[in-house]
Amino acid sequence: MKRSKPNRIKISRETAFATVLGVFIAIIIFTLWLLARNSENNRIRAMTIVTTEQMKSRLESWVNARISVIQHLGGKWYFEYRDKPEKFAIDVKKFIDLYPGFRAINWVDENFIIRRIVPVKGNEAALNKNLLRHPSPGFAAAIQKAALTKKLTRTPAAELLQGGVGFATYFPIYNSENKLVGFINGVFMIDNLVNRCFNEKSLRGKFCFFIYEHDGRLIYSHPPDAEKIEDKFREEISLSIADKNWKLVVSPSTSILNPGYYRANFVILFWGFLFAFITGYILQFALKSRRNIKKSETRFQAFMTHLPAGVFIKNRDGYFTFANQFLINNFGADRWLNKPPESLKNDSFAAPFLYKSTSADGFETIEEEITLPDKGGTEHIYHVMQFPIQLDETTSITGGIVWDVTQRSIAEMELQHSIKEKELLLKEIHHRVKNNLQVIMSLLYLQAERLTDSKTAEIFQLNRNRIRSMALVHERLYKSKNFARIDFREYIKTILHELVSSYSQTTQIIPHVQADEIYVEIDRGISLGLLLNEIVTNALKHAFQNQNKGNLYVTAILDDEENNVTLSIRDDGVGLPDNIDVNKTDSLGFSLIHTLIDQIQGTLKIKREQGTEFLITFAID
Known part of the structure; x- marks a missing residue:
């Protein structure tokens, strides 16, 4: 009994070659994708590091400049402001305007009671309050520390007496006998302070950033509902704010990640594998190309037959080798095919298309409009374009397109005529408006000449000048080519x-x-x-x-x-x-x-x- 041979799967050379080539291209593309992803990650990480350093420097200098204001005011208190509350209020108001970010600047007496507040509006709740009894223990501890150390201190962020979350600084003031006489107290709202420091749209749109108090509490975030996007790009840095530190955390937002990171990770990879697939597909089905070419030729012939425009081709010697149905129906172009150009010079239909046959040195595209009658004797305007078709380095032929532009030419002429009419009308309108305003000015002038009251005459003159400024607009418009500007x-x-x-x-x-x-x-x-x-x-x-x-x-x-x-x-x-x-x-x-x-x-x-x-x-x- 004969044993049947097992069926073997046969793979053609074309299929095997296409498969191997597709895999090879896919490997190359995957490698390029990895390189692009790593490059994008390095770019984002570098941007985050630089931005973090810039934000640290800016925020520290921003806050410390305002702390310097507190120290400056404290140094001048005993000798300049002690008996001059009005001068104190005026100078403080100037500093608040010059250094935005303050909620208030207060004077606290030696018994830790807030006696003066600038500005008072919006801060009334803090007036005459004893800071040792502040709801937040950190405020009492900070002012006591300032009194003991004789140095400026800062409170942790907490609820302020005026409302809202913020912090305060205390600068102690001593008299010549080294006796404590009070404090200069700066009050800051954290959201207002940081928002004014970082107000650039480019910075605020590209990064999320968070500020933590020295005890780990989150006291600021941008945007307010921001979440950490990518921990691998996150940067942390310490900020020195008075006698305590903040921690700044910066993370890139999706506006940075989307254009670069996700594009490198998904778009390049997708298009790469798609390219590999298409390459293999083309190689595998190369034999189908001949049948597709034949179908394409059939479609081309159908298209040329029904195209409402003329198409012709001439060889390098000027012989017509192709003319579509439009030229045959309108000009009898079937008579031109394969005939020497000299024999067609007396043909009124063929003559306009004979010149500028392509030679080895070639020519540029030529376009013109000609007027020819059709077979019925009706004249039409045709737009003719002849252009070179380079077959190889030494051989080129001539292609031509002819289409009827009679209706378009008529419409263009009517449109140009309409435009000229409207331009004249606009000029006349502006001219008449200017003349009417000029008449009003003249009437005002004549009336002013009869006035004896100089103030009334001056009012007439002012109104004449106002009307003249309007008349100048219309005068310039009707003298210019642009009626809109x-x-x-x-x-x-x-x-x-x-x-x-x-x-x-x-x-x-x-x-x-x-x-x-x-x-x-x-x-x-x-x-x-x-x-x-x-x-x-x-x-x-x-x-x-x-x-x-x-x-x-x-x-x-x-x-x-x-x-x-x-x-x-x-x-x-x-x-x-x-x-x-x-x-x-x-x-x-x-x-x-x-x-x-x-x-x-x-x-x-x-x-x-x-x-x-x-x-x-x-x-x-």
């Missing part, structure tokens, strides 16, 4: 020149303009023009009294990174009086200035050094 630099120069010229004074005013190339929308341009008018007019009226000569400086600086403009209007005159609060004055001019600042969504800052300077910052598109 105006050149702010030239606008400043014109307004400044007209305002200086309109005020006949004995003082010689010299205007100075320095501005970047800035373009603003019409609405914002009107608001800025009125704003310039009010501030410059105020300077011309009041800044140079009893002076023979003065200077007026206007600068406009564009910050491309922040996408905003800083506008400065400065004079070297007498300056604003100290008793004038521009935020509370009833003056129409200052009220109008604040209203215009709100309209442009800007901010206003006023400096009173060596004259007066208005600093206006606003965003720009």
